Amino acid sequence: MPTIDQIKSNMRSTWMAGDFGIVAKTISGSGEEFISRIALPPGTRVLDIATGTGNLALPLARSGCIVTGVDIAPNLLEQARARAAQENLTIAFDEDDAEALPYADASFDAIVTMFGAQFAPRPALVAAECARVLKPGGKLAMANWDPTSFTGLMFKLGSKHVPPNPDIPPPVLWGDDTTVRGRLSSGFNSIHTQLIPIDFDLPFAPAGVVDFFRKYFGPTQVAFSKLDHAGQAAYAADLEALWSTHNVSPTPATHTLVKNQYLQVTATRN
Secondary structure (H helix, E strand, O other): OHHHHHHHHHHHHHOOEEHHHHHOOOOOHHHHHHHHHHHHOOEEEEEOOOOOOOHHHHHHHOOOOEEEEEOOOOOHHHHHHHHHOOOOOOOEEEEEEEEOOOOOOOOOOEEEEOOHHOOOOOHHHHHHHHHHEEEEEEEEEEEEEEOOOHHHHHHHHHHHHOOOOOOOHHHHHHHHHHHHHHHHOOOOOEEEEEEEEEEEHHHHHHHHHHHHHHHHHHHHHHHHHOOOHHHHHHHHHHHHHEEEEEEEOOOOOOOOEEEEEEEEEEEOOO
């Protein structure tokens, strides 16, 4: 079995593969909506865990928050810094790990994470680190893909073709209400969850969407790289069928629109 250091190294390489910044642009509006709902006041010191290319960090900084973003992928952080510079926004971006945050206890008033921290391999450490670096009374806000969502179905399909490490809990468990409450119960109170709709809206037919994710989305690209030619063909066919089945676009030959959802989680540090 791989060591935790090997797992982390593989995870870093996976998220550095492709160009997640291209994928992130397709859901940037949902990030802005997420930040708007949380409504953190100006001057709030906020940590964005698994910030990626800054889909949460930038709107937070625009609203007057004091923002730090942390991520394991240096190429994504480079894009985030460039985006912040284009808007003359002051944001600190650090390369580090959600399971061992490089910040002192009680450093932040709030923590946010969108489709990010849920991928860390040891959920208990993520919950503990969030509690540690938050001030008492601080706010945690998460957006996590849930098992019943379209993304959950994609993960399930991917696991059929490329079985995941059985020792790592599925990331979508962060989108399960009961699991989230159990993970946060020791450090947090006032835990609230809500399913939030999000559209996957892409200007391609389903086959083109599969090609898009193979090219730009690191986890998909890496999964295909582990398969032989026949395995890749079978995986691509299954993915295309999944996207086609859920495509509600009136012009499916040139456009894919899939209704997705995530679990919004908010909690208060004890």
